[in-house]
Amino acid sequence: MGINWKGKRRYIALLMLIASIAVFLIAPPVVPVVQLPGEVYPEGWKLFGVLSMPDTGLPMTNTMMGSIIVWVIIGLLTIYVATRRPSSGDEVPRGGFYNLFEMAFEGLYNFIGGIAAGPYQHEIFKVFMTIFLIVLLSNWLELIPSVDSIGFLEPHYEEIVDEETGEVIGEELTDGFETIEILSGVFHLNGKCEWISPEAATELTPEEQQARADRGCVTGTGVELPPPVLFEGADDHGDEAAHDEEQGAAESEEAAPEGEESAESAEEAVAGEAEHAEEEVHIPIHAVAAGDPNVPWVVLPYVRVPSTDLNLTIALAIIAVVWTQAIGFRALGIGYLGKFFNFKTIFTSPLGGIDVAVGLLELVGEFAKLLSFSFRLLGNIFAGSILLFVTSFVFPIIFPLPFFILEFFVGIIQAVVFGLLTAIFMNLATQSHDHDEHDDAHAH
Amino acid sequence: MESEALITLGKAIGAGLAMIGAAGGGVGIGLAVGGAVQAMGRNPDFTPTIQTNMILGVAFAEAVAIYALVVSLIILFVL
Amino acid sequence: MSPLESLGINGGYLAIQIIAFIVIYTLLSRFIYDPLAKALRERRERIAQGLEDAAAAESARKNAEAERDNILREARAEAAKIIDDARSRGEEVAAQIEAEARADADKLRADARAEASQQLEQQLAGLRGQVAQISVAMARQLINTEIDSKRQQALVSEFFSKVPAAAKGMSGKVEVVSAMPLDDKEKDQVRKQLGADEVTFIVDPSILGGLVVRGQDRVIDGSVRSGLSEMAASLN
Incomplete structure (x- = not known):
């Protein structure tokens, strides 16, 4: 706080640049596995290696972890603002961030006041602001280096499903990468070496084997691999972490000791291996030591942007649409339904039939809103986060910066659009058609 | 293995084709914003009203593009 | 796998997100939105009040300025009048003093002249006796006759x-x-x-x-x- 950063920031930037080059040389980035649903944390994971999560039936996912981070940030913000808020009549400046928050708050308050003036203005603003905060913070999580890139080191396998019975009959090791241990217990994926199975390795030509060996690979070089290292129950092996420095800007290395397997799961896996050993190439994945070259590895990020999970976007869309109907009913009473079931003019007007059809279309539109709200946000942010790590993979130094700036603004715009559309729909719901024209005539 | 690769190929092509629909949304948004900016240039006093309606229109136009995105996501991840 | 599952939609997560939204909404309403909106409203009112006060003060200041100008103008006129009076009186006094001084000087000069002529006359009067005696003595020498003093006096007088x-x-x-x-x-x-x-x-x-x-x-x-x-x- 007391340090005068003026003029020193350039050195920080320079240091970051050097650090990013160093990290790029040590641990070149690897394209992560793209998957729409949130990745499920491995069983038996612990927070900071200590806190174990109660078994709720809902497995923890990394998008959920992102949401939890957003909630914590909002909680801290609430505490900060609530403790700093001036008492009535007191106009002492409260410090830079508080003033910034208040300025943004006042600006948005007046903005919504201009769109939805009336008795429901305050409530509409509150819904708008809450949606705005949650969506904005969720979107901006993608800008934080290490989100989407630091996570559990997982052996990559796919379940083999029996086509007739639909039962899982085994696990198949698939695409993944070899790992390099850069610190004790900290691994990063070796982007130059795709893992290949021993069978596939036998089909390689000597030239190809030599090429792989030149790149520092272990598998597929004709070298006899040591047998898989299986965990012992008491063994302290839990430190599984992979570094996939996606971001060009350097980020402090973080070795998070998470993902400790219990002895039971290891034993179960060993038992499982015995059962399926003859039918399939099956290695008991939870029992393999981290970084073992016998299996392909992928990174399961600790945190993923929650806006890329449909659960958040659909939840927000449901809230926006349901709340809109609630405000409509409160403002217009049962007459609100007349908007959708418009039979008033069916016999009096030659276009009465069209009015009925329009009303029904509005009803369908309410459900379409659910879809468009949720997929607009998801589509923008999902595409954005893919854009960010693809640019980081292509060339991680300096090159991704413009895209980070772009995503910064996309985050704001999507948050504003989500909240603003909600506010507009709510404002429309509070106005009946008849009153609308009447008010217009009155105002002019 | 062959059939799986074919399925992946089909999914990719299908998803790509589905996203052509997004072009319509893009054109619509461009028209809406262009019209709104012209209107605001001619009549700056009504900027807030125009802006609100523009955002509404853009949202509806974007919805079409999003339907395309949904179809493409379903092709890729659900089918 | 159902389509919803492959899109990652899960009722449990949805419920958690909705509940979290409601909780966040309630907390933010209670601790930020309502108090801050109230504070903003109060501040706006206070600013409006302040502007009104400032306008009133401005008009009061303008009045005071006009009054001050009036007073200044009057004071300036009065001062000019006083100065004029003083100057004319001073001139009068100066003229009077000058006239008195001139009169004094004239008197002094006249006195001095009179005294001078008186002295001259006295000296001549003194001289007259001597001249008479000298001339009588000379005449006695010439005519050799005695002239008594009374006769002599009459001669001189004549x-x-x-x-x-x-x-x-x-x-x-x-x-x-x-x-x-x-x-x-x-x-x-x-x-x-x-x-x-x-x-x-x-x-x-x-x-x-x-x-x-x-x-x-x-x-x-x-x-x-x-x-x-x-x-x-x-x-x-």
């Missing part, structure tokens, strides 16, 4: 104050020039003989003796000097 015959019975203002200052008795006598209304006596030793009487229109010269010059002319 010498100096003999009014010419032609001058008797003159009227109006008359100037009488004598060689020596005449005493009061002689003056009375001259006046009586002349019979004039106003007689001014002037001393001019250059006429030596006798009297020159200057009337308004003529001069009768009965001076010794003219007699001597006549004598000299007849001698030549």
Whole structure:
């Protein structure tokens, strides 16, 4: 706080640049596995290696972890603002961030006041602001280096499903990468070496084997691999972490000791291996030591942007649409339904039939809103986060910066659009058609 | 293995084709914003009203593009 | 896998997100939105009030300025008047003082002149006796006769104050020039003989003796000097 950063920031930037080059040389980035649903944390994971999560039936996912981070940030913000808020009549400046928050708050308050003036203005603003905060913070999580890139080191396998019975009959090791241990217990994926199975390795030509060996690979070089290292129950092996420095800007290395397997799961896996050993190439994945070259590895990020999970976007869309109907009913009473079931003019007007059809279309539109709200946000942010790590993979130094700036603004715009559309729909719901024209005539 | 690769190929092509629909949304948004900016240039006093309606229109136009995105996501991840 | 599952949609997560939204909404409403909106409203009202007050103060200030200008103008006019008064009075006083000073100076000068002429007359009066004695002594030498003092006195008196015959019975203002200052008795006598209304006596030793009487229109010269010059002319 007391340090005068003026003029020193350039050195920080320079240091970051050097650090990013160093990290790029040590641990070149690897394209992560793209998957729409949130990745499920491995069983038996612990927070900071200590806190174990109660078994709720809902497995923890990394998008959920992102949401939890957003909630914590909002909680801290609430505490900060609530403790700093001036008492009535007191106009002492409260410090830079508080003033910034208040300025943004006042600006948005007046903005919504201009769109939805009336008795429901305050409530509409509150819904708008809450949606705005949650969506904005969720979107901006993608800008934080290490989100989407630091996570559990997982052996990559796919379940083999029996086509007739639909039962899982085994696990198949698939695409993944070899790992390099850069610190004790900290691994990063070796982007130059795709893992290949021993069978596939036998089909390689000597030239190809030599090429792989030149790149520092272990598998597929004709070298006899040591047998898989299986965990012992008491063994302290839990430190599984992979570094996939996606971001060009350097980020402090973080070795998070998470993902400790219990002895039971290891034993179960060993038992499982015995059962399926003859039918399939099956290695008991939870029992393999981290970084073992016998299996392909992928990174399961600790945190993923929650806006890329449909659960958040659909939840927000449901809230926006349901709340809109609630405000409509409160403002217009049962007459609100007349908007959708418009039979008033069916016999009096030659276009009465069209009015009925329009009303029904509005009803369908309410459900379409659910879809468009949720997929607009998801589509923008999902595409954005893919854009960010693809640019980081292509060339991680300096090159991704413009895209980070772009995503910064996309985050704001999507948050504003989500909240603003909600506010507009709510404002429309509070106005009946008849009153609308009447008010217009009155105002002019 | 062959059939799986074919399925992946089909999914990719299908998803790509589905996203052509997004072009319509893009054109619509461009028209809406262009019209709104012209209107605001001619009549700056009504900027807030125009802006609100523009955002509404853009949202509806974007919805079409999003339907395309949904179809493409379903092709890729659900089918 | 159902389509919803492959899109990652899960009722549990949805419920958690919705509940979280409601909780966040409630907390933010309670601790941020409501108080802050209230504070903003109050501040806006206070600013409006302040602006109103400022407008009132502004008009009051304008009034005060006008009043101040008025007062200043009046004061300035009064000051100018006072200065004018003072200047005119000062000039009057100065003129008075000057006049007094001039009068004093005139008086002093007149006094000094009178004193000077008086002194001159006194000296001449002193001289007159000596001149008379000298001339009597010279005449005794010439005629060898005794002249008693009374006779001598009459001679002298006659010498100096003999009014010419032609001058008797003159009227109006008359100037009488004598060689020596005449005493009061002689003056009375001259006046009586002349019979004039106003007689001014002037001393001019250059006429030596006798009297020159200057009337308004003529001069009768009965001076010794003219007699001597006549004598000299007849001698030549």
